[in-house]
Amino acid sequence: MPQTMTSADLRIRNQVRLLRAVHDAAAPFTRAEAARLLGIGRNTAAALVGELEQARLLHEVPAAAGGRGRPTTLLVPHPEGPQVFAVDFREDTWTLAAELETGEHDRTPAVFTEIRAAVARHETPRLAMLGFATSGPIRDGHRLHISHLGWDEVELDSVLGAGWPPAVIDNDARLAGLAESRRGALRGMGTAMHFHIDFDIGGTLLLAGDAQRGGHNIAGEFGHMPLTGSTLECMCGVRGCWSLDVGANALVRRFGKQPGYGTGRELAQAILRRAEDGEPEAVAALDDNAAALGKGIGALANALDPEAVSLSGLGVDLIRLRRGRIEEACREQLMAFRRDEPPQIMPGTVGAAGPLTGAAEIAWDAVLDPVWVKDRL
């Protein structure tokens, strides 16, 4: 337990708290407000801010006179301060954020050199950290596994190694949940869950604003629990997975289409539109999908007791079209004694930008950190 603390560490700690507050704030606040917020004196705040200004981490700009009192300054990120880039790496495309560049790719790990070049095109000395979102699990933090692409165990060091800026990386569904937890629908919750519904269901358990990673960094495959009684065989190698009844694959399977990763998304969207138009078969498919979703959420709520559950991807459509059915199925699956306080089920507010936002979030986590800041000043 080498979490030693000397008085110098104390200052860094308070400076990080200050930086984090500025970074997380919806609107800029003044130095005096910051002092009150952190519970420190105005004089101490002045000293902290002074050092951070000198390290080009924080900047003071004159504040518009609000009421009485001596005019003060607003605290904003320094214009020459550190930046992070976020990369959302999907099955077929990648995006460098914030909306800097997007490209398709050839589905081989060689795409990383492409991304590296794109990063270089926009890179400035201010780039401090790169956040990656990948569409597959990253085992033990360094072995990337994307079955849709046939990537079995791509060593991150070999594709993200020398020649790259410092980088952090995590799974997209987990990062989408983190984004909701930090900046979206799940903000401020102690226990919550997020599910991203695409071809199947990926998700994450969020505790006090942190996404849980598990012992081998591959937690989150909630879609591969047998929660709905299906007897089909799943691509993951097991029978009966929840994902067999929820998501794009489940929708298209009802119409005789083989689940897959080609045009499945468009097909699923088309089915939803036909259901909106009242086509009976599509309506039934939608209803079943919503019910299976709600049932699974209820089952998980029994075990993990989340305050709320947010959804992204197809889940947003399911809530929009069949909120009642989802909630009803959830309620039926809840133990009787907890039915009077069911978990809130809601669409994520970060939306499709979830993985990108989450990737930026973990990149900032790495920057707004005592050791990084200490190094900088």
Next chain:
Amino acid sequence: MPQTMTSADLRIRNQVRLLRAVHDAAAPFTRAEAARLLGIGRNTAAALVGELEQARLLHEVPAAAGGRGRPTTLLVPHPEGPQVFAVDFREDTWTLAAELETGEHDRTPAVFTEIRAAVARHETPRLAMLGFATSGPIRDGHRLHISHLGWDEVELDSVLGAGWPPAVIDNDARLAGLAESRRGALRGMGTAMHFHIDFDIGGTLLLAGDAQRGGHNIAGEFGHMPLTGSTLECMCGVRGCWSLDVGANALVRRFGKQPGYGTGRELAQAILRRAEDGEPEAVAALDDNAAALGKGIGALANALDPEAVSLSGLGVDLIRLRRGRIEEACREQLMAFRRDEPPQIMPGTVGAAGPLTGAAEIAWDAVLDPVWVKDRL
């Protein structure tokens, strides 16, 4: 975020770290070792220990001369220092620890006055905190719910209120897991799970040595997820719960007995003995129980990715008699890509003392805390 820190708090913090180290250590260590362990100087350690000695929290005893060098002292809890009592409150009995007293009870909340009297019999001025383990969930931290006793929502303030020493309280299955996580089979793991198998299955997710409580403090009902495809109706009000296939109720049901909380435990044990003797029907029941257990663990491992899973109660017998069957069923339920690293499944090492040990643990958590220690000195 008023986690303000002044230099005075710094000292308290280091003192708490020191106390915690002494409390958690398997064998006493010397003052110089403590300094190295905490990463502080020998002089600082002397100052910290001095104050703690004066506050009667730590005591120094001469150490047996080990090798060269000036002889030193061992750090041990102060003989007049704080103590905690732990209470394990079960459906029909209660125990005041460490094995101080045990009694039966009449299944009404009036039993708390009985326990209060027992506490008073052993109480000394050193008693600092009482830790309670209950056999039911404690909603929102203050409403106790034990369905077997017909206790719907017993307000803790009304039974544990004035006239009691300071007390902390939690659910028994959760505390058993905490005990394994802090002092037993799960020690040192970042992500682990514990299941207590009795009539049904209760459990907890353990992250970095802490049991997760959920949004309403009622997390842990893993036994009430539909993981095994059962179609029976469960007492909890839902169909298909995992607990319908695992545990004492599941065992006795196969023999035409209604599940219940009377002689169920003895009956289940008898079935296990008959299975050991080779009686075919009992063997089948045991096999099915073990398989259902393994299947559920595998399903949960897909989602939560624990490094290990420990079991208590009937689970210990199941591992002893049918480890292979459990592991095989678990493996079949694991997603193919994670079958080469299945979670370790093992019996808890704290054993039947789990709830009691866990209750002591949360009591110590409340004592070995900056605010408590600051108050004392």
Next chain:
DNA sequence: GGATTATGTTCGAGCCGGGCACAAAAATTT
């Protein structure tokens, strides 16, 4: 008995945050 080794002890230095008094700059009141 002297050298070696590990630990305890003392003292000064550097740093941190708190508290106080006072200065500065606005809005409000007179």
Next chain:
DNA sequence: AAATTTTTGTGCCCGGCTCGAACATAATCC
């Protein structure tokens, strides 16, 4: 227009903390 009120910035001193270095102490080893 001047005085008052309100809020914030600044400078100074204080108590507290940990650290590092030098020295003292008590055992073992040769």
